[in-house]
Amino acid sequence: MKTIENEKNHIIPYKTFLFVLAGLIVLTLTSVTLTRISLGTLTVTIALIIAAIKSTFVLRIFMHLKFENKMFSIALIGVVLLLCAVITITLLDYLNR
């Protein structure tokens, strides 16, 4: 059992984490710079897309989902979809009053 687990959960090298950190900081600064330029409603979209990309890195590498049993990713996607559905339905209600 242990050997199977060890094969599955390989050790992530320190370097990988540092690369991801560099990427996340670059994305943060990009987000700050882009939102300084007034792009109207596009600003919200850009900021949220960048936040989503950052989250993907954190979830897959830092939170190890990339190397974990697929069950975790599927469950997470389920929760995110549920949240998106609730947000969409609530906003549809408010936007059409």
Add this chain to the structure above:
Amino acid sequence: MSTILVKHRDDLTSKTGMWFFLFTELLLFGGLFIVYSVYRYRNATAFHLAAQELSVFIGTINTIILLISSTTIAMSITAIRKQNKKFAILLLGLTIILGLAFLVNKYFEWGEHFKEHIYPGSSILALRGHGDVLFYGLYFFMTGLHALHIIIGLIFILVIAVSILRNKINSDNYVLLENSGLYWHLVDLIWIFLFPLFYLIT
């Protein structure tokens, strides 16, 4: 005691339990994000103006602090698996220091608002109108709830660091370290969305 005690352990279930807890956290903050979206939609101008009063500089610094702290705790798992106990504890210590730095920044940030009589229930804030009250109400509640998670995370990490020191967590048994990491990353993840929504989108 001459008998060898073999403790039953199920790391996969332990981690699954942690993830399920994190899902409830996502729904908790998700609900608050919905409240934020609706109030923002109904008070667009007030939210726009109020958000401009927040310091993007402190917000950005705090974002970077949290990202680095997430990296250090993730690296500590690699360290413990490579049986580098000292380095793992050092990395957790760094994580705790960075978390405290985040809270210190938050303290000064909130302090500035308080000086200007901006806090929930303030009569001067109430004079500025309904939209401002809603914006700052959500701002203090959401960043406050997030800060509470930081404090809990720091205590969790401290307990884990002590357990590593006592060899209760080692290269063979590190699922608790992984779980504390998951919790800390979730706190980071929430901030990744709080930061643009309160500081950037003006």
